[in-house]
Amino acid sequence: MTYVVTENCIRCKFMDCVEVCPVDCFYAGENFLVINPDECIDCGVCEPECPAEAILPDSDGRAMAWLETNSKYAAVWPNITRKGEPPADADEWKDKPNKTELLSPEPHKN
Template sequence: MTYIVTEQCIACKYMDCVEVCPVDCFYEGENMLVIHPDECIDCGVCEPECPVEAIRPALTADDDEWVEFNGKYARIWPNITEIGEVPANAKEMQGVPDKLNLFSEKPGTGS
């Protein structure tokens, strides 16, 4: 099993999770983070750190799409190991439904 980052992260991109990850398996896009499913050790320390509850364990077949999504972008985005700059409108974007249409495939800075 792995943990996944879901669409609640889009346009919020809080990075508290990055600081606690013991294996540095987070990767940064322009407006979202993802977890590399092959690097995640299933420790779960990242899940409670996410203020928007965008991180969860991949437990069901319904989560397979998010596992694939996280894996795809983890292979092309830069690894991130420290908290970077949170988007200015992150608080406003919390709880906004259907944020997948706001998703950017562009990589982040990897800061």
């Protein structure tokens, strides 16, 4: 089992989850984070840290559609181990639905 980052993270990318992860399995895109399912140890400490409630266990039906996205981008985006600055408008995007088409495939830039 693994945890999965879902659509709610798009354009929010708060990164509170990153600092509590004991195995550093988060990877960063331009406007989204993913969890590498092969590295996640299913501890669950990241889930309650997400202000956007974007992290779910893969056993949750809402997460299944995002498992492949997490795997795909974890293979090409840079690993992130420290919380960075969220986008300035993150709070405005936090509860907006239907953000899937806004997911950027571009990696996080320092």
